[in-house]
Amino acid sequence: MNAIASLILSGGAISMLVAIPFLAVWVLPHVYGIRLEWLFGIVIPYLAAIIFFVGIIYRVVKWAKCPVPFRIPTTCAQQKSLPWIKYGYAEKLDNPISTAGVVGRMILEVLCFRSLFRSTKMEFGAGGNIKYKSSKWLWLAAIVFHYCFLVIILRHLRFFTDPMPFFVPIIEKVDGFFQFFLPVVYQSGFLIGAALTYLLLRRLLDPKLRYISLPADYFPLFLILTIAGTGILMRYVLKADVVSIKELTMGLVSFRPVVPEGISVLFYIHLFLVSVLFAYFPFSKLMHVAGVFLSPTRNLSNNSRIVRHINPWNPPVKIHTYEAYEDDFREKMIEAGLPVEKEAALPADKE
Amino acid sequence: MADIPESWKVPPPKAWKLSTPEELVKDVDHRPLSLLGLEKGWMRTAPDVEIKPGMHCHAALPKRLETVDMPNPRQWSAMDEDWKLPRNWKEIILEGFKDRLGRFRSFQLFMDICVRCGACADKCHYFIGSADPKNMPVLRAELLRSIYRKYFTTAGKLLGPIAGARELTLDVLREWWYYLYQCTECRRCSVFCPYGIDTAEITMMGRELTNLLGLNIDWIAAPVAFCYRTGNHMGIQPHAYKDMIEFFLDEIENVTGVRMSPTFNRKGAEILFITPSGDVFGDPGTYTCMGYLMLFHELGLDVTWSTYASEGGNFGFFTSNEMMKRLNAKMYAEAKRLGVKWILGGECGHMWRVINQYMGTMNLDIAEGSKLEEPVSPITGTKFENTKSTKMVHITEFTADLIRHNKLKLDPSRNDHLKVTFHDSCNTSRGMGLFEEPRYIIKNVCNHFYDMPAGTIREQTFCCGGGSGLNAGEDMELRMRGGLPRANAVKYVHEKYGVNKLACICAIDRAVLPNLMEYFVPEVDVTGLHEMVANAMILEGEKEKTVDLRGEPLPGREESE
Known part of the structure; x- marks a missing residue:
């Protein structure tokens, strides 16, 4: 599977995913008079939501059921040892020995991408002269992408709540801080596009990344890019009928689904792609969102010399006992003046 | 000095000689692909994977495995065509794989959550020094993940290579062996991984699996x-x-x-x-x-x-x-x-x-x-x-x-x-x-x-x-x-x-x-x-010291002769 094949596959998949609702909601009614809005507006979103929640729970339960036989944190700072050796906040967070430290470490990891922030770039010069430079671009793109995604999801609560939670207008206000145009331009939509484009270009232009990338890496990028693209189109270009859309979305969350008239096909494409993302999520690498919380190198404290960690399946093993060892070497040990448990057998006893 | 058994000290093969430092680093190029990237991807094994002399260790001698009751003791070498594996080797590996997925959360999780962001790629000392792309930690893990996907995930079973899955073949096993014994379980990559994926965990599991077939190296088994x-x-x-x-x-x-x-x-x-x-x-x-x-x-x-x-x-x-x-x-x-x-x-x-x-x-x-x-x-x-x-x-x-x-x-x-x-x-x-x-x-x-x-x-x-x-x-x-x-x-x-x-x-x-x-x-x-x-250290009752423990003269205290 080389980069070209991966790109064609994932690009092709996305084109198909766009074509399906387009054909079903736009072409079918025009040509055959069949209406399928109920399928794309109600059935598929419900199915996707069920797959999403059930799938995530299934995966997380499966992971959680797996035992953690050993306490194996990656220690990234000085350990807690002698009282006069500095063990301050930085150490508590990067080499925790308490639950509070672990919680702090996880917060930094999940909210600030601590480990990615460490990243360096290796430069291999002539004669094997190697340099390591700080490299924060991946961290920056990842942070921008994830936080924009969060903001966008929170903004979309506008469609699923009535009245809206108090924070939605605040987020909209902040997100639309630079009021260039009407309607207000939300930066998150464009920033996420920029971050995704960077992540995609990085995969394509860095030979190392191109080598390791699978279709499963390009597909979610394309999918989220297309979702963002259709969203932006609806908001700024082909103005969608927001009132009807809210009728549909409120119907979905109140379990009294309706399909209002006059919703554009673009919305159905957007909704279908979101449904695909939801349904794809539990079976894909996107599960890293849940997995990071369970990672034994991050969520355990480095205290196994202080508190015994229990391995639920600690296997009984055959060991070479001291007695067997002494039996092997008793004469030599006595000759060398090493203490022994049993004296050498008398010649008569050897029979 | 000590009575190390002669048999342990195996001389390196004669055909192979270490080059000079200059020659060694001359061809190191960390771009595994041309600009277009039309090459076959990493899932291909032979002839791309070649077990090279100087880059691997001797195979474990049968008597080492016998001493500690480990399976399949026999004379073999990684360079041999026939590794003298048990007939059901594939089942042994897959059963062992499944068993370990159920016993180590690290293994199960690290098979599932990698996003291939590449943060680990240039952190591995073997990748830095060899530029062999399969020494990138992410790829070392993918060698096992591709098998995991094929046999333990629905997407892998249905979609095969499209889902990054591949068949477990003898060539894959060789590739595993070669790269599992080119990782020192140093965990440097895990410092940089946003999910703490630890290649050492993956290598350890992989080595446990190779040991089910008697594929240890002698420098460990002895x-x-x-x-x-x-x-x-x-x-x-x-x-x-x-x-x-x-x-x-x-x-x-x-x-x-x-x-x-x-x-x-x-x-x-x-x-x-x-x-x-x-x-x-x-x-x-x-x-x-x-x-x-x-x-x-x-x-x-x-x-x-x-x-x-x-x-x-x-x-x-x-x-x-x-x-x-x-x-x-x-x-x-x-x-x-x-x-x-x-x-x-x-x-x-x-x-x-x-x-x-x-x-x-x-x-x-x-x-x-x-x-x-x-x-x-x-x-x-x-x-x-x-x-x-x-x-x-x-x-x-x-x-x-x-x-x-x-x-x-x-x-x-x-x-x-x-x-x-x-x-x-x-x-x-x-x-x-x-x-x-x-x-x-x-x-x-x-x-x-x-x-x-x-x-x-x-x-x-x-x-x-x-x-x-x-x-x-x-x-x-x-x-x-x-x-x-x-x-x-x-x-x-x-x-x-x-x-x-x-x-x-x-x-x-x-x-x-x-x-x-x-x-x-x-x-x-x-x-x-x-x-x-x-x-x-100044010892109680020591004589005038003129040399250190290695017998090298101490500064300013050279013996006047």
């Missing part, structure tokens, strides 16, 4: 077999172990004029001391071992050595978790038999990862009913609270505490001819966090200390190139390539500050770094920490 029977990796028998130490006593007496009298297997001692047998057998570890002897003597410590628990290291760790447990059991068993209060451990890397993160979990049951208690330094009264469950103290923790309390008479000027830098061992760094103790000691026993650049020390330290049982002779090219980042950082401080001594607290480092230095930075020599401590 120490395991020796250690099981004689108590140490070198296969030193009890009388010879004592002889070795007594030889050191003569050496120490020559240099200092003081005769020491350590005890062995002594019941009722307060402390049991366990160090890697490499310190007893191989230079320059032997000088570190002399250092321990001098320190214990000077303190009048109530300590005993053991010929049964005569190995701190644990090559079982590189074989399987069961084997690690079998070999490690001797520590508590011997502590209990001798009735000691606590255990003191010598300078070693993976030994300390095992002690810090595995030993209590695995074997603390054995210590039940023993006289072990929370370690307290009999000299300073310091309670080692961080060891209260495991009851084993690292010697640098012990010595740093002594120095802090002014319990050692030190003359650092005796080390004035040394310009020292410190190599953080992977395991004590990323599996423990032992950074300040050794540095504190170094700064107190010598006057010229220079750290290597940030990004190459502490939690970001580089492997010596021969960890996890890869410190053989026949894989010297692999070792030099893997050691390049470390050597490069040493070279930097050598050129900048005139550093001429590379200190370390690991027996494998002491075995591996001298070759590496000789190859890349020949002006720099390797030392253990307690060798420097001993050289700086």
Whole structure:
């Protein structure tokens, strides 16, 4: 599977995913008079939501059921040892020995991408002269992408709540801080596009990344890019009928689904792609969102010399006992003046 | 010196010769693909995967596996066409895979959550030094993940290569073997991974699987077999172990004029001391071992050595978790038999990862009913609270505490001819966090200390190139390539500050770094920490010292002839 094949596959998949609702909601009614809005507006979103929640729970339960036989944190700072050796906040967070430290470490990891922030770039010069430079671009793109995604999801609560939670207008206000145009331009939509484009270009232009990338890496990028693209189109270009859309979305969350008239096909494409993302999520690498919380190198404290960690399946093993060892070497040990448990057998006893 | 069985020392194959450092790095190019990337992807094995001489170790001899009841003992070589595998090898691997997915959350999780962001790609010393793209940590893991997807995920079963899945074939197995034994489980990549994915976990699982088919390397299997029977990796028998130490006593007496009298297997001692047998057998570890002897003597410590628990290291760790447990059991068993209060451990890397993160979990049951208690330094009264469950103290923790309390008479000027830098061992760094103790000691026993650049020390330290049982002779090219980042950082401080001594607290480092230095930075020599401590120590009743433990003249005290 080389980069070209991966790109064609994932690009092709996305084109198909766009074509399906387009054909079903736009072409079918025009040509055959069949209406399928109920399928794309109600059935598929419900199915996707069920797959999403059930799938995530299934995966997380499966992971959680797996035992953690050993306490194996990656220690990234000085350990807690002698009282006069500095063990301050930085150490508590990067080499925790308490639950509070672990919680702090996880917060930094999940909210600030601590480990990615460490990243360096290796430069291999002539004669094997190697340099390591700080490299924060991946961290920056990842942070921008994830936080924009969060903001966008929170903004979309506008469609699923009535009245809206108090924070939605605040987020909209902040997100639309630079009021260039009407309607207000939300930066998150464009920033996420920029971050995704960077992540995609990085995969394509860095030979190392191109080598390791699978279709499963390009597909979610394309999918989220297309979702963002259709969203932006609806908001700024082909103005969608927001009132009807809210009728549909409120119907979905109140379990009294309706399909209002006059919703554009673009919305159905957007909704279908979101449904695909939801349904794809539990079976894909996107599960890293849940997995990071369970990672034994991050969520355990480095205290196994202080508190015994229990391995639920600690296997009984055959060991070479001291007695067997002494039996092997008793004469030599006595000759060398090493203490022994049993004296050498008398010649008569050897029979 | 020690009676190492001749059969263990296998000469490298004649056809292969290590090139010069310049030639070695000449073709290193970290761009695995052309601009268009039209090449076949990494899932293809033969003919892309070629097991090269100099880049792998000899296969385990059958008798090693027989000693410890491991499967499929037979004569074989990685270069052979036929690896003499059992007929149902594929089932064995897949069953073993499934079993481990259910027993190790790390393994299951790390199979599932990688996003291939590539943050780890250029962090691996083997990738840096070889540019072989399959040495990128992410790809090393993908070699196993592709099989995981094929046999254990629905998408992989249905979509095959599109989902990144591939069939388990003999070529895949060869590829696994080649790259699993090109990883030193140093965990540097896991520092940078946003999800903490630890390639060491994946390599360990992969190696456990290869061991189900009898595919170990001899440099791991031999120490395991020796250690099981004689108590140490070198296969030193009890009388010879004592002889070795007594030889050191003569050496120490020559240099200092003081005769020491350590005890062995002594019941009722307060402390049991366990160090890697490499310190007893191989230079320059032997000088570190002399250092321990001098320190214990000077303190009048109530300590005993053991010929049964005569190995701190644990090559079982590189074989399987069961084997690690079998070999490690001797520590508590011997502590209990001798009735000691606590255990003191010598300078070693993976030994300390095992002690810090595995030993209590695995074997603390054995210590039940023993006289072990929370370690307290009999000299300073310091309670080692961080060891209260495991009851084993690292010697640098012990010595740093002594120095802090002014319990050692030190003359650092005796080390004035040394310009020292410190190599953080992977395991004590990323599996423990032992950074300040050794540095504190170094700064107190010598006057010229220079750290290597940030990004190459502490939690970001580089492997010596021969960890996890890869410190053989026949894989010297692999070792030099893997050691390049470390050597490069040493070279930097050598050129900048005139550093001429590379200190370390690991027996494998002491075995591996001298070759590496000789190859890349020949002006720099390797030392253990307690060798420097001993050289700086003013012993009670010592004669006028003119040379250090190596017999090299002390600065300003050359013998006038």
